[in-house]
Every structure is written in structure tokens, then in C-alpha cells.
Amino acid sequence: MATLLERLEANGISRRSFLTYCASLTTMLALPASLTPQIANALSKVDKPSIIWREFQDCAGNTESFLRSRNPGVADLILDLLSVDYHETIMAAAGRQAEAASDAAAKKGGYILVVEGSVPLKDDGVYCTIAGKTAKQHLEELSKGAAAIVNVGTCSSYGGIPAANPNPTGAVGVPSLVSNVPIVNLPGCPANADNITATFVHYLTFGSLPARDQLGRPLFAYGERIHDSCERRAHFDAGQFALAFGDEGHRKGWCLYKLGCKGPNTFNNCPAIRWNGGTSWPVGAGHGCVGCSEPEFWDAMGPLYQHLPNVSGFGVEATADQFGVALVGATALAFAAHGVAKYAQHRITAEPAAQPVAAGQPTEED
Numbered sequence: 001m002a003t004l005l006e007r008l009e010a011n012g013i014s015r016r017s018f019l020t021y022c023a024s025l026t027t028m029l030a031l032p033a034s035l036t037p038q039i040a041n042a043l044s045k046v047d048k049p050s051i052i053w054r055e056f057q058d059c060a061g062n063t064e065s066f067l068r069s070r071n072p073g074v075a076d077l078i079l080d081l082l083s084v085d086y087h088e089t090i091m092a093a094a095g096r097q098a099e100a101a102s103d104a105a106a107k108k109g110g111y112i113l114v115v116e117g118s119v120p121l122k123d124d125g126v127y128c129t130i131a132g133k134t135a136k137q138h139l140e141e142l143s144k145g146a147a148a149i150v151n152v153g154t155c156s157s158y159g160g161i162p163a164a165n166p167n168p169t170g171a172v173g174v175p176s177l178v179s180n181v182p183i184v185n186l187p188g189c190p191a192n193a194d195n196i197t198a199t200f201v202h203y204l205t206f207g208s209l210p211a212r213d214q215l216g217r218p219l220f221a222y223g224e225r226i227h228d229s230c231e232r233r234a235h236f237d238a239g240q241f242a243l244a245f246g247d248e249g250h251r252k253g254w255c256l257y258k259l260g261c262k263g264p265n266t267f268n269n270c271p272a273i274r275w276n277g278g279t280s281w282p283v284g285a286g287h288g289c290v291g292c293s294e295p296e297f298w299d300a301m302g303p304l305y306q307h308l309p310n311v312s313g314f315g316v317e318a319t320a321d322q323f324g325v326a327l328v329g330a331t332a333l334a335f336a337a338h339g340v341a342k343y344a345q346h347r348i349t350a351e352p353a354a355q356p357v358a359a360g361q362p363t364e365e366d
Contacts, residue, residue, distance in 0.1 A: 018043075028198050028273070029210065029220045042205035043081060049204065050111035052102055052142060053087040056128050056135035057162045057171055058117025061190035062153040063089045069193040070277055082200060085111070088130075099131045102142075109145035112203065113181075115174050118155040118162045122170030139177060148209055149174060149183045152196055154292055157185035157216070164298040175216060184209045185216040189292035194273045195221040215295065217267070226263035226289050229271040232256065250286060260305040261288030268293045 009015065022040040026033060055063065067090070069077060077084075084090070085105035086098065093101055105111055117135075120127040125134030133141075143149065151174050154160040162171035175183055186195055199218060202210045210218040227233065235241070235255040242250035242259055255261070266289050274281040283289055291301035301308075 025198060025201050028194065029202055035205075039201065039205045043201065048081065048083040049147075050105050050108065051082050051084045051087070051114060052105050052111050052146075053084060053114040053116065054130075054135075054138055054142065055088060056115065056117035056119055056139075056156070057169065058153065058155055060089055060116070062116045062188075062196075063087070065190040065193045066152070066196050067193075068276070069197050077197060077200070081204065096131075106142060106145055110147045111145065112200075113142050113146040113149045114152060115139065115149060115156040116152050118159045118171035118173060119177060120162070120169035120171050122168070127169040136177065139174065143178045143181050146181050148203065149178060149181050150196075150199060150209075151175070151183065151185045151187075151216075152191045154187040154189050154297065157187040158295040160189065161298050163296075182209050183216055184212060184218055186221070187215075187217065187293040187295075188268065189290075189297075191293075192221075192268075192270070192273060192275065195269070213267075217293075221269045222267045222293065224267065224269070226266045226268055226270055226283070229269075230263050230283060231271060232283060245286070256283060256286075256288040258307070259288050260290075260303070260307065262291035262294075262297075262301050262308060263289040265301070265308055266291040266294055 019036070019040055022043065023033070023036045026036045026039055031039075053063075086102040088094075088098060091098060091101070117128075119125070119135045119139055121136060125136045128135040130138060151157045155162060155171075156174050158173040159167075159171050159176075160173075162169060163173070173185075175185070184199060186199060188195075195218070198220065199210060202208075202218075210220055212218055213222060215222075227236075230236075232253060232255045235253070236257060240249060240252075240254040242254045242256055244250065245259065250256075250259075257264070261283065263283065270281045270289070271283070274284070288305075290304050291297045294301065
């Protein structure tokens with residue numbers, strides 16, 4: 001069987017390009033540059049982990065994001081790095097044939113279970129059924145043989161929009177139902193394709209999930225506030241704010257805090273990796289962050305176009321200047337702690353033999 005490098009070279013992708021990609025992944029994962037050869041070696045192996053990707057209460061937005069993966073593209077991921085044995089949106093089979101493929105992969109065990117969408121519990125879960133089984137039944141059965149669970153999107157991570165008040169279907173996130181399997185949450189509405197692929201690459205390289213925060217999110221992607229890396233941060237510090245969409249400040253790229261931007265309360269790497277091949281992101285395009293990667297964002301972060309609703313020490317009438325000054329003092333210790341967490345992340349990822357932890361639980365180094 002041809003190696004990954006041989007297959008890539010047959011498609012016009014040079015070894016140099018492959019190593020460049022591995023180096024960029026090393027940086028994205030916040031790993032030492034010395035680990036680039038280890039990543040390259042792991043990705044060159046023929047063994048492909050089995051992926052069972054289940055969609056429950058979802059809009060398929062995370063699948064659409066995944067389909068726009070770059071370096072490698074989704075075709076490379078499916079054909080060369082991963083064995084996607086079930087994914088209802090992209091697989092050719094349907095009906096009984098599709099379910100047979102899922103059952104066959106499940107019998108082998110040791111697969112990565114990817115979940116997209118929340119799980120309804122009300123009325124015995126009838127609001128999401130696939131092949132005669134509820135989403136909860138599928139999750140309970142598939143989690144038993146899974147080596148790890150990757151929740152893509154806010155819905156599977158925390159319940160998302162389906163779980164927003166009044167939550168008519170009783171929707172919950174996967175971690176509310178499963179605790180005996182290593183879990184990583186990749187929240188976002190949708191999750192960024194680069195974060196999805198980087199998580200898979202980390203697993204392929206080290207055989208475990210990346211270091212996570214207390215909400216089960218990988219530190220390499222959710223370790224910093226959007227506010228800290230935002231391209232409009234200098235305007236925030238200078239007291240320059242857009243007051244209305246289309247006004248002079250908005251056209252000049254000033255801070256969107258007064259228009260409801262939730263960047264100061266949201267952890268994600270959107271400013272760094274951006275979207276659509278790294279070309280732009282919501283704040284760069286002129287719209288404030290809505291905090292979609294945070295738990296209960298639809299309820300807790302609203303109204304979307306007003307000041308942050310619940311920030312300790314600030315009412316909605318506090319001026320942005322006061323907010324900026326106080327935020328620095330209020331989060332100084334948090335950022336110091338984050339530095340320790342990043343150090344711990346390097347230690348964990350540099351020691352692949354360490355056992356992954358369940359979502360929401362601190363690692364030994366935390």
C-alpha cells in the first residue's frame with residue numbers, strides 16, 4: 001500500500017509542501033518546533049483511524065465548515081489521513097446500507113466518534129430519530145466502543161441554540177450524557193475547519209486528545225480571549241468606538257464593543273486563523289463577535305447588539321473606557337494563570353504517553 005507521501009506526490013504535492021504544512025500545524029497546536037518531524041512521521045503512516053460522524057439536532061454547519069478544510073483539503077483527510085466510515089452528509093450509501101456501515105465500524109471498536117448537534121431528551125428523545133433510534137440511543141451505543149469523542153460545534157458541546165430558552169426539546173450537549181470516554185469540545189457556530197483538522201492531527205500524532213481547559217476545549221484554539229488578539233484592540237485601548245453600523249468609526253475599523261461585540265468574554269482563535277482560507281473573520285468584516293463558542297451563548301450573550309450583559313464589575317451603562325481600564329486589572333491574574341496553562345499544554349503534548357482526561361476535568365499539569 002502506498003504511503004501518504006507517495007500518494008501526495010502522485011497528486012503533485014511535494015515533500016517540501018507537506019513538511020511546510022506540518023510546521024504550520026506545529027505552530028497552530030502551540031507545540032515546540034522540534035516536534036514537527038514527529039508530526040510528519042505520524043501523518044506519513046498508513047494506519048487510518050476509523051471515524052463515525054453522527055449528526056443529531058444540527059444545521060450541518062460544522063460539516064460545511066469541515067468540507068472547507070484546507071491544508072489538507074477534506075478529500076486528503078478522508079482518503080489519506082482518516083477513514084470516515086459513516087457521515088450521512090458526504091457518504092454515498094443511504095438508508096440500511098449507511099447504517100450497516102456504521103454498525104460494521106462500531107463492531108471493530110477504537111474509533112473516533114464525532115458528534116455534530118445537540119441531543120434531545122424530552123418526550124423520550126423523539127425529536128431526533130435516525131433509523132428508528134433516538135439520538136440518545138445512538139450516542140449511548142456508539143460511546144461504548146469509542147476511543148475518543150470529538151464534539152464539533154456549540155450544539156454538541158453545550159446544547160447550543162436548540163437548548164436556548166425555552167428549550168422545547170430538552171436539548172443537551174454530549175458531555176451531559178457521556179463521561180467515561182475522553183472528550184474534546186470544539187464549540188463555535190460553526191467550529192473552524194482548521195481547529196477540527198488540527199485536533200485530528202494531534203490525535204494521529206500523539207494518540208490522545210490535546211490539552212483542554214475546564215470546559216473541555218483545546219487550549220491551542222481556545223486558550224486566549226478574542227479581545228486580546230483582535231485587530232481592533234488598539235482602537236479599544238484608545239477609546240475609539242463605532243457607535244452605529246456604517247458610521248465614520250465603523251468605516252475606519254474602530255472597536256465594535258459599543259455595538260455589542262462579545263470579544264472580551266469569548267475564548268477562540270478566530271483573529272489568528274480566520275475563515276475562508278484565512279482571508280477574513282466576523283470582526284474583520286465589520287460585525288461584532290457574538291460569543292458563539294461559549295456555553296449558553298444565545299441566552300447569556302444577548303441582546304446581541306448591546307453591551308456585554310453580565311461582566312463582573314460592570315453594568316451595561318459603564319463606559320467603554322472604564323470597562324477597558326478595569327478589564328486589565330480584573331483579568332491580570334487570569335492571564336497569569338493562562339501562562340501556566342500554556343506551559344502545561346506544552347508539557348502534555350510533548351509527552352504523548354500521558355492519558356487524556358475526560359471533558360471538564362483538569363489535567364494533572366493544570
